[in-house]
Amino acid sequence: MGFGRDLTNSHEGLLKLQDWEIKLLETVKRFMTLRVKSDKEYAALLLSITQQTEKQEAADYVSTVSKSWSQVIHQTEALGRIMKGHADDLNSGPLHRLATLIRDKQQVKKSYQSLHQQLESHNYKVTKSELEKLKTTYRQLSRDANNAKEKYREALAKGLWLPRYTCFMFT
Template sequence: MGFGSELQGQPSHSALLSLQDAELRLLESVKKCVNQRIKCDRDYATALANMVNTAQKLETSPEFNSPTFQAWSTVIKETENVIKLIRDNAEKLVAKTLERLVQVINEKKSEKKFYNEEHNRLHAEFCKVGR
């Protein structure tokens, strides 16, 4: 299987290279954004954990069983749950999304390299035949 005759010229080759470059730039930008998201999530979880640690110091002894103390205890417990969810999500982003994104970027780079090598090889053969 080959290209149609309208896709065999230098303008088509340049367009395909431009498309590959644009896709790689987009994937690199997505990777950068995912890394930023992971960093922000981790920082946010750390800040919430610090807040919970400070809040736990404010709690008084369990002998006070008023609705206010119960509500405060619930806020702290739910914040701890949120921290766990945020951290788990950040780890999943690293383990699944980021890992797969890096894999796709590497595949795109190798496909571009293969395309360039094949184009150069075919161009060299064409030049030999044309002489």
């Protein structure tokens, strides 16, 4: 199935994925920040144009053209207000939540690295330190068993000790 092989570089893969996600979210944040800024500037320009045009409008003649022009000015002013409102909403809503998400992702990455370090330390302790202790104990017990076997053979050779029941023979 390849499950074990897939996990060989999982830590590095997870770190790369987390870095990539954070970098992408920061790119989205920069884009949205620039979008808010440009939308606000555009809205301000639209409102400025409409204010300047309204000052220059002469209401001396009322015609279809002047009514159409007045409608264009009012629609442009409405568009400016809508753009400003949407930019403010984008800035206070999604952009704020995006900044929070980036901080949370960074905190998750930091926590993951800390936990991974703890697990690596524990794994090293279990696999290296405790294993070395067990190997040392095994070697000592092996030496003790070999010494006991030698003493047994010497006792047998001298005829000093003969067990009644021998369950197994040392070879």
